[in-house]
Amino acid sequence: MLARQRQAVILDEVRRTGAVRVAELVERLGVSDMTVRRDLDVLAGRGMLEKVYGGATAVAGRSTDEPGFEAKSVRQLAQKEAIAAAAAELVRPGTAIGISAGTTTWTFARFLDAVPGLTVVTNSIRVADVLQAASQTDRTVVLTGGVRTPSDALVGPVAVHGLRRLHLDLVFLGVHGIAAGPGFTTPNLMESETDRAFVDAASRLVVLADSSKWGTIGISTIAELAEANVVVSDDELAEDARQALTEQVGELVLAPVGESGGA
Structure with missing residues (x-):
């Protein structure tokens, strides 16, 4: 799977659930921990998600944003x-x-x-x-x-x-x-x-x-x-x-x- 394909999967999951964990992405994508973290760095650098300990969450900030329980x-x-x-x-x-x-x-x-x-x-x-x-x-x-x-x-x-x-x-x-x-x-x-x-x-x-x-x-x-x-x-x-x-x-x-x- 190409990097942009992995990143699309990651973004879809963040938008669906509000949060992703590195360990779960490693298993789902079949790549290394380091590869997943690099993908998260790229997406965070573009402002498309927020990195947190062990994973990432959806971007917050608007007055009507309501992350799901798992994200928070x-x-x-x-x-x-x-x-x-x-x-x-x-x-x-x-x-x-x-x-x-x-x-x-x-x-x-x-x-x-x-x-x-x-x-x-x-x-x-x-x-x-x-x-x-x-x-x-x-x-x-x-x-x-x-x-x-x-x-x-x-x-x-x-x-x-x-x-x-x-x-x-x-x-x-x-x-x-x-x-x-x-x-x-x-x-x-x-x-x-x-x-x-x-x-x-x-x-x-x-x-x-x-x-x-x-x-x-x-x-x-x-x-x-x-x-x-x-x-x-x-x-x-x-x-x-x-x-x-x-x-x-x-x-x-x-x-x-x-x-x-x-x-």
Whole structure:
């Protein structure tokens, strides 16, 4: 197979799924690891994809861009682990919490095994799978209904209606982007409405967002910065972002990257 043919296959896969892994491409294309990485370098140089650790993802940046779950799950891994570990320390036994969809909140769910007696409401199929796999008899998991989005969130009138009848001690919200003016944003209008219902149901709102989210703006605002009681990010957050968040949110927690200790 010629280089341009391999690269066409790679691009087709990125556009279809949002992400590719080097190991999978090696097997599929029947070429070496080095050859695949050279192809990814060429495509990244043309601005046709973004290289990440172990593979590549679709190019992001527009306010309506919404990468799939698999694409986002390979980004900022160490940061997400650190944030998840720090956020789990905020959860007390016997409380009712909400967890929105997203790869950071999915990572966070894996850190809840040690917290007994939780009631967890989520619109994330991935989060629900993690919580159910733990098989804890003292845990209640409520999965909202709704229409499934590229990030495996259940959204729409069914999800919103259910959430509007609930009162949650803490809601852990994942977001696509954060900026000083627009606040916490998403590229998906229906997901924004459902996330807003989570915000309204919360006694306290905790936003989980790695440092790369700062300056990214989705088409729809979920909440203003001042609505967050706590923002948990990582210690690679830029100084201007730290200052803006410190001034507007209740508390800013910066988790040291590399010290989460794993899930």
